[in-house]
Amino acid sequence: MRGHRSSDTEAAGTPLVLVAADQRRRTGRTPWGRVLVGVVIAALVGGAAVATAGALVSQRIAEGFAVRDATSDTAALARVVVEPALVDAIADPDAPTSERAGARARLADAVAGELRAGSAVRMKLWAADGTVLWSDEARLVGERFPLGAEDLEALQTDRSDAEVSDLSEPENRFERGHGPLLEAYQAVHTPSGEALLFEAYQRYDEVVSRAADLRGAFAALAFGTVGVVLALLVPLLLWLLLRIRSGQRARERLLGRALDAEAAERRRMAADLHDGPVQDVAGLALSLGADPATRDAAAALRGAVSSLRGSMSAIRPAAPERDGLGAALDDVCARARAAGLTTSVHVPDLVEASSAALLAVVRFVREAVANVVTHANASVVDVQVAAAPGASGAGRGAVLVVTVSDDGVGFDPVRATAPDRPGHLGTTLLREIAEDTGGSLELETAPGAGTTWRLRVPVDTEALR
Template structure:
């Protein structure tokens, strides 16, 4: 349905644009016909009836010109409303309104231009112009004029046309093109819409498949992390814990000599340190309770190694009750990568991890005061975050890394809470 709607909107816009262009073209063509009609009437009807006596505005010559041309200029051409013949000095030597014949007027600049350069001129008739006194303006008129030469003297032949008739002619010219345009676009709509729908459907399916593969990869990664964490917990961690208890018990046996007891105490301390490191590693590989209530403890386990590195770390989680497990898992993954980079590469003294709810979205911020870096320059420590960008984007989240040399680093991520 949305493709059909888009196609209809597009077709409407194209039709409107095409119609607007076609109207201008049709109007130009209608005016061009009026210009051509004026030139034909001037040369085939008016010019043969002109002579020197007409140019001198002699009464008999004017009457004779009217008798010779009235049929051809006005009666046989219903588009023609009025006729004027001008001299270069502005004298109206002939007008179909007899009272104006022989009267002097001021030629317009365009009249003079056409007399000088040739061609045709076009202007809307103004009823306030003195040469239009007595003209019937029940409908708007346009004036079209072209030059002639009579006995080596330039004159200007001018015909008045009804603007309504020109508009009518424009519509007659435009109508076939309008239907051709609509028909062509309608046919194009019928042909293209199914193709667009099919292509878009394929793209949608490809996007859905890509998202499914990403989710599957993330799920597979989680499953592998759980397996590794379980194997370590049930195997190596339990073995080290048992060994630690045995060594500690042995060091407390009164029968053990002092030098051996000191050695056993050192070994017990080393085993306990290794056990804590392994438990932190297990939490990093896969927290046991990765949901809204368990996110804060998981993040605390995540930043626990900071103390051994001399870094002051803090975790602040609030307002995430009811957040989905998928959103919490994504927050934890991004936090894990950001904290890991901060502890390993930033030379920071403080790392702050905050998770809050903002407008039904979870916002994670991991801020350190370390050496920072230029985000435009790739580095091996940024590959993990780059790999998460696609996953965050596909889930509808946003992730941004803000940093500069010497200014620390802020990793900010937002994702829907549900």
Template sequence: MRGQRSSDTPAAGTPLLLVAADPRRRTGRTPWGRVLVGVVIAALVGGAAVATAGTLVSQRIAEGFAVRDATSDTAALARVVVEPALVDAIADPDAPESERVAARARLADAVAGELRAGSAVRMKLWAADGTVLWSDEPRLVGERFPLGDEDLQALDTDRSDAEVSDLAEPENRYERGHGPLLEAYQAVHTPSGQALLFEAYERYDDVVARAADLRGAFAALAFGTVAVVLALLVPLLLWLLLRIRSGQRARERLLGRALDAEAAERRRMAADLHDGPVQDVAGLALSLGADPATTDAAAALRRAVSSLRGSMSAIRPAAPERDGLGAALDDVCARARAAGLTTSVHVPESVDASPAALLAVVRFVREAVANVVTHAHASVVDVQVGTTGPGPSVDAAVDRGLVVTVTDDGVGFDATRATDPGRPGHLGTTLLREIAEDTGGSLELDTAPGAGTTWRLTVPVDAEALR
């Protein structure tokens, strides 16, 4: 029954927050749309990361290929064009000047086409002692510069190699206006077998451009592969998600039918109790109450009727979405009334909340009242339901919620004991915490020894189905 709230119920003190509101804890149906979007985004990011990493690696590989190509081109030029144009006079300091000039002119004519094509910025022919025997830059001819270890090794082993030019060196002073250069060198031989070193300088930008072409080809292949994989993966993933969702709906329908069957059986049992034993015992109690000699027996029978009606409420409890939240809370307080406690339930006329939120309130009040009956040694229990938004005692994560308080005037207890849900004998407290956690709501406790107890639950009005 509904009664007046006890105005002298003792207050315990500062409430203790046992569970903070957190909407991320809410349970319910799997958000398949967000799952699909998340998987696609993860695939895109992962594919892009793989393709980008592969592209960067290919850049280095492509640069290596381009350097090797430049080296190979220089070696071919030296073997096919330069070496056949050499005469002994070009490297013989004792040869007449006219013959040396003719030898240099012969070499210049041989490589003129390459120079005109722009494939090389500069060409040089070195003697083993570092003397420049010929160059397309005449001012270098006859000058002597020390050869590096790589140059000498190329002369000794008759191999080709390449490296980025150090334009700070004096022998490269006439190439400084062309930007970074790649110098490739190859040993060549005069008809008499004297080893000379041929060098060709290419623009390094050309090497980078060739590397970029290779990198672009690899990037197109890599990203194209990722796009094809996604095009095949997304429909398959969508099909799997639809199958999973269909299976989930089938399970939900089966569960709903099972619950409907259980509810129907409970209604039948409750009706049988109401129309049979309850009516018979109530009638017998009424007839015995008229005789003073059987007053005690009548009182016992009335208590039995109250107990049976409490059992009927347990068998067929009122559903908040069907019978109203007030009726459902009245039902769950039947145990307290049967135990002789003065109970009061205050619920707004209209409560705008999801069925899951209403069910959470009913579960919470059932457990809290059961704790009062079992442990509190109280005489009064009061249930209050209201609505609220963010406030000093409500976590800001809850935009709007149902606030339900269960207050008793019992013996109370040390609130810190409730912070250890693993302690034996505190199953009821654990269940209250789980209701708050399942809905993403908050739970507060206000109690102290000898000061009564107040439980306060805040549930989001849009809470989803409890697990």
């Protein structure tokens, strides 16, 4: 039949893809293992996110603790050690050189223990004009540098503060090489009441070490919490998954029993028709056919017998798993043959596919042939089934390609894609079969060029609604 429609195919043009193949649409068993792994991964990712956020927070907290500790330590050093060791000569430019040297030596002796203990890397004493009055780095003494706004505020308000040192500043050139430093400053006063600024530089690696400790503690807490949650959640999740799966199996068993009961009832009805009315009418037709006067009535009765047998086929259709896909599709085409259409069915002798895939093929052909009988005004309908490898090669992603063609009047394919068109339930059912199996649906048609429907259904489809 396909060989007689080359011109029609050319007229139909490029196939219109109504449903694209998408394995994610396939209905089937829920991959519970993947669900469980996904939950565990989500929990671990969440724990990592919490730990990362906690690390950033702990860094800020550690810096805050370090600044606070440096501020309080420097304030205590300034009040308890530095300020009692100050004399007016240290800040008096008119004082004799010997007195100023003695004042600096006195301050150096007072803080020597702190410097030897390593609690500070550098110490400085500033005048309000930015002159370095004393430092454990003698080369800085007497140099003048502009004081920052924070330094001036500390002098005026008699408060202490701390910040990370900017080692690129010229007054900090001798501190370079010690790594990042934290500088803290505190206002002190000479016996005469003159305000000076005491500044101590501490190593910043203590801040980093403290932040690392906090990060480690927070990460341990975060992942420990995630571990406890997983230990409590996974058994509960497994129990719920088992319950859901058990319910799914129970529904499948109920559906199977319902289908078995329906099939048994269909077989009983078919048997009753065959053993009762069909045999009676067939016998009557045989007896009437012997008399020339009643041959017309006998012919009518024989037509009635054919109709009854067609009804029997519809009531008890061949099952693709029991009777073979070819026999099932031949039964599906009985309606077309009864309507006077020439039908042909081409199916491979061996079709390896799941029962759901075979059922999808039968449903598709049934709906497509019903559309031909109802709408196509055709004289020929051709059904072909072929196996084809998927995109990943034979055996992986393989599909059954089902083609239903007719030589009818055809139609405008745009109508098949219109979302608000009235009727066309058959087209909707064809779409649903493709969508339920994760397959694809193509349409080739044009006015006067016949119609071809082509379904590609994965051979390993597990379930069909």
